[in-house]
Amino acid sequence: MMACQTDSASSDATDRQIENRIDELLSRMTIEEKIGQTNQLTLYGTTEELCAAISRGEIGSLLNVIDPADVNTLQRAAVEQSRLGIPLLIARDVIxxxxxxxxxxxxxxxxxxxxxxxxxxxxxxxxxxxxxxxxxxxxxxxxxxxxxxxxxxxxxxxxxxxxxxxxxxxxxxxxxxxxxxxxxxxxxxxxxxxxxxxxxxxxxxxxxxxxxxxxxxxxxxxxxxxxxxxxxxxxxxxxxxxxxxxxxxxxxxxxxxxxxxxxxxxxxxxxxxxxxxxxxxxxxxxxxxxxxxxxxxxxxxxxxxxxxxxxxxxxxxxxxxxxxxxxxxxxxxxxxxxxxxxxxxxxxxxIARVTYTEENLAAARRCAEESAVLLRNEGDLLPLDASKLRSVLVAGPLADAPAEQLGTWTFDGEPSHTVTPLAAIRAQYGDRLRIGFDAVADYSRQRLSPAQLAAFTTEASRYDAILLFIGEEAILSGEAHCLADLDLKGSQSELMAAARRSGKPVVTVIMAGRPLTIARDLANTDALLYAFHPGTMGGPALIDLIFGRAVPSGKLPVTFPVTTGQIPVYYAHHMTGRPATGNELLIDQTPVGAGQTSLGCTSYHLDAGFGPLFPFGYGLSYTTFAYDTPQLDKSFYTADETIHASCRLTNNGKRAATEVVQLYIRDRVGSTVRPVRELKDFRRVTLRPGESRIVEFELPADRLAFWGLDMQRKVEPGEFDLWIAGDSQSGTSTLFTIQ
The missing domain is CATH 3.20.20.300 (Glycoside hydrolase, family 3, N-terminal domain)
Incomplete structure (x- = not known):
């Protein structure tokens, strides 16, 4: 039985007591009172009107009551003024x-x-x-x-x-x-x-x-x-x-x-x-x-x-x-x-005692730090060495935008408590660096004139490095905020190009609620951190990453397409009968007037190539990790055994860092077509410079089960590939068999 209360064996007695109390209450309820329990309403009218409806047993749950005093008043109507004293369930989107x-x-x-x-x-x-x-x-x-x-x-x-x-x-x-x-x-x-x-x-x-x-x-x-x-x-x-x-x-x-x-x-x-x-x-x-x-x-x-x-x-x-x-x-x-x-x-x-505590803010900062994904770092520009810089220009519409930084669906987040990148860098490095600031655009969708972009290039050339914060406003993602085009909005691509023309190193941070199609923009930045919308403490976390107090460890939880037209594009797709080899002609290589044929044709886009911009599970670090070929405890397993897989992981760089080690499998032949790879487990592993460690996984063979041709969930016998790697497209596989 999939019960909600699963704390311990003693919960059985508690559950019986609860069921007895429910039976007793139901036996005394009128149809109207029963229906009232099924009725959830949002906060409306006056507290007096609500209390009257509650005392009549007409409401079982309320949305969006967030004043503690109001909650107690409404509960008092339910518990002390209604016939049966059934409390309200107060609900809120706390996402x-x-x-x-x-x-x-x-x-x-x-x-x-x-x-x-x-x-x-x-x-x-x-x-x-x-x-x-x-x-x-x-x-x-x-x-x-x-x-x-x-x-x-x-x-x-x-x-x-x-x-x-x-x-x-x-x-x-x-x-x-x-x-x-x-x-x-x-x-x-x-x-x-x-x-x-x-x-x-x-x-x-x-x-x-x-x-x-x-x-x-x-x-x-x-x-x-x-x-x-x-x-x-x-x-x-x-x-x-x-x-x-x-x-x-x-x-x-x-x-x-x-x-x-x-x-x-x-x-x-x-x-x-x-x-x-x-x-x-x-x-x-x-x-x-x-x-x-x-x-x-x-x-x-x-x-x-x-x-x-x-x-x-x-x-x-x-x-x-x-x-x-x-x-x-x-x-x-x-x-x-x-x-x-x-x-x-x-x-x-x-509420005054438990909100914005040091522990809460530290956890939010750590989460923002671990969630940022390093997608580009040409010439190992990052981390920046503050001792070798005299000045930094902080720029872009999201560099000091506290409400946008919180992201979608934050009814109760308070922008006044948000620490932005601009505030963070001033607090951490304002005493040793000349820090300039230019939002350039008031919001992400704003169109900029050629004169504005040229002026920014001139301004940027006066600094040793440029930190550019761009992306999406919070309102551009979330419920009912869907997009047909995923390019950077407004003049943000042009802003990146203007920063590049300054001739100074450019670090770009993108805050967004989704993957954006940034293939055309990568050439205009030396380094790129994808921070999604990082929340209250996003600013300090990002400055820590940029200057090396922290090392990026985030990995993409979703595939990044080259263009919107590739969608849907995801790593765990089925193998087609004609998979692309990567050697096919692209649109610029296709001769004008070439003859049409189906012979040798494969599945790919002429104008987008053979894969995504960045695969699921991808993310760079300030060090490099080397993976040896995975090792298994044996080659043959039965469906009720556990597969013991391991891999030596080595930190070949000069910084301690954390790697997300990912285990993938592929069922080579199934009663229905199976995905080309499936994530089955992962580990966060922290290594010192030069350190090696054997990373071990225990994979019950039951995790290989799927709903096949007969619509029964089971492990089908056959050969499987297994990878232990840093993303969904890399690594060397090893083979095992389910008998």
């Missing part, structure tokens, strides 16, 4: 920090550091719970292989294995110690399921994923999150194969409840029940309520369809009251597991 903002989730995934991500989620939960928030709509577990999709910023990228690890870490961090912990915040695994594959990278759009694709790629992170104890699941906006998630009984009942044994709560996304009418899947809101409850949705977020229609549907015999009872049971179970019945109120003074 990558509450007050102390960490890098966006895509940036967090670049750390390949689940322990640090768990710590970040724990800090977010401590801060948010101090405001009365006990439920967050995170982690987002959508596999995201299209950077045009704005919500890729909220994801852990394109890979199921990495997304599993990051999602499970967030669940553990948010939920902490469970019912006895007043800082525990219920996690929500979203969006169930396939949302990241929306057509054209457009939000809210359709998907057409087969059951095999769902089970092999899109569902594993959700199962891992639930096994880690995630208390809630959110349905997704998309329809898949014509069925909206909010009305999909196979997904929410047959799979989630019956097959996986999940006993937590399922909530719609904002108005996704009502939007089934717009989809054309439901005739009206009454029909939407009937289909949502039949599918297995417990709580309706802001559609009002349950509140308006469930009683009528039950009285008409179109909905069995047992379905409503089951939904209420799941809602109450979460409230009991959070300890809300025993401790509904909060200490209104606590």
């Amino acid at each position: 990558h920090g509450y007050r102390t903002v960490f890098p966006i989730p895509l940036g967090q995934a670049a750390t390949f550091d689940p322990e640090l991500i768990e710590q970040g989620a724990r800090i977010a939960a401590v801060e948010a719970s101090a405001a009365g928030v006990r439920w967050t709509f995170s982690p987002m577990l959508d596999i995201s292989r299209d950077p045009r999709w704005g919500r890729i910023a909220e994801s852990s990228g394109e890979d199921p294995c990495l997304t599993e690890a990051m999602g499970a870490a967030m669940v553990r961090g948010y939920q902490g110690g469970g019912a006895d912990d007043p800082t525990s915040v219920a996690a929500c695994a979203k969006h169930f399921v396939g949302y990241g594959a929306s057509e054209g990278g457009r939000d809210y759009n359709s998907t057409s994923l087969t059951e095999r694709q769902l089970r092999n790629i899109y569902l594993p992170p959700f199962r891992s999150a639930l096994q880690s104890g995630a208390m809630t699941v959110m349905t997704s906006f998309n329809d898949n194969d014509g069925i909206p998630s909010t009305g999909n009984k196979w997904l929410l009942t047959d799979l989630l409840r019956n097959e996986w044994g999940y006993d937590g709560m399922v909530v719609t996304d904002w108005n996704s029940a009502g939007e089934m009418v717009t989809h054309g899947f439901a005739a009206d809101t009454r029909d939407a309520a009937r289909k949502a409850i039949a599918a297995g949705v417990d709580m309706d977020m802001m559609s009002h369809v349950y509140a308006q229609h469930l009683k009528e549907l039950i009285e008409a015999g179109e909905v069995d009251e047992k379905q409503l009872d089951d939904a209420v049971r799941n809602i109450l179970r979460v409230k009991f597991r959070l300890g809300l019945f025993d401790n509904p109120y909060i200490d209104t003074a606590r």
Whole structure:
């Protein structure tokens, strides 16, 4: 049974007590009070109006109440003024920090550091719970292989294995110690399921994923999150194969409840029940309520369809009251597991004590540091040696943009607490360097005149080095902020070229919510750090990296395309019958008037070449790491054995540094076509200069299982390649066989 409460064997007794208390409450509830528990509304009207509705038992959960005093007032209406005294569940989108903002989730995934991500989620939960928030709509577990999709910023990228690890870490961090912990915040695994594959990278759009694709790629992170104890699941906006998630009984009942044994709560996304009418899947809101409850949705977020229609549907015999009872049971179970019945109120003074603490800021700084990916470092320009410089020009629209640095979906982040790169370099080096500043553009999309660009070149030539901070404003990524073109916006490419014309060394830092198509821009910078949106402490982290107080260790959690037209491009693609060899003619090499033939043709783009700009898992360091050929404990395994793989890793440079060591496999022949590589594990390994270490992995053969031709999950016998490498395109493989 995939229960949400998994702390210890003693939880069995606690669960029985909870079930008994739920039974007792249900036996006393009217239909109206049951329906009220399924009704989630956002903050509206006056506190008096809300209190009146709550005391009548009409609301089970509220969104966006963040004043601790208001939370206590509303809880008092629920606990002391309603007939049954059922507490409210206060919810908020706490996506990558509450007050102390960490890098966006895509940036967090670049750390390949689940322990640090768990710590970040724990800090977010401590801060948010101090405001009365006990439920967050995170982690987002959508596999995201299209950077045009704005919500890729909220994801852990394109890979199921990495997304599993990051999602499970967030669940553990948010939920902490469970019912006895007043800082525990219920996690929500979203969006169930396939949302990241929306057509054209457009939000809210359709998907057409087969059951095999769902089970092999899109569902594993959700199962891992639930096994880690995630208390809630959110349905997704998309329809898949014509069925909206909010009305999909196979997904929410047959799979989630019956097959996986999940006993937590399922909530719609904002108005996704009502939007089934717009989809054309439901005739009206009454029909939407009937289909949502039949599918297995417990709580309706802001559609009002349950509140308006469930009683009528039950009285008409179109909905069995047992379905409503089951939904209420799941809602109450979460409230009991959070300890809300025993401790509904909060200490209104606590929030001042737990936000922006030294520990919180240090963790956010470390996460920003580990999330930055070094993509270019010509001539080993970085790290800069401050003792050899007299002056530095800090430039670009994101050099001192505190709100933009926080990134998307930061309702509660405060720009006044953001430390920008400009502020950080002034604080750290202002006493020994002449530091100039020129934003040049007021925002990333601004168009600059030739005269402005020429003036910048002249200004830049007066400094010893240029630190250029560019990318995307926060509003250009996230929900409903999808792009058809991924080039740098405004005149930022031209700004890079203007910096290059100064003749001085150029270090570029890109802050963005997604991969951008920067192939044409690389020649105009000596070094490039991709920092995504790094959060509250992004400035100090980036200055530490640039000047060598820290060494880059981030790796790309998503493939970077050369051009938008390559999308979708991801590392774990299937092998085609005619794979490219890399020796084919490109468009500039194709003779005019050449004859058309299919003989010898392969799968590639004439105008984009044979692969991505940067592959998944890629990232440079200030040192070089050498990988020996992987070694296995034997060559033949059975499906119930564990593969012991190892590789000698050597730091050949002059700096201590951390490498993300990645283990990939390929199933050479399957009952269905298998990916060319699949990430199965990873390690962060820190080595001193010249140090070597044997990095060991234990890979249960069961991790090689997949849903094959017969739609059964199993390990198929055959030959497998195994790599231990620094990214998804490098390394030497070794062979083993499953008998």
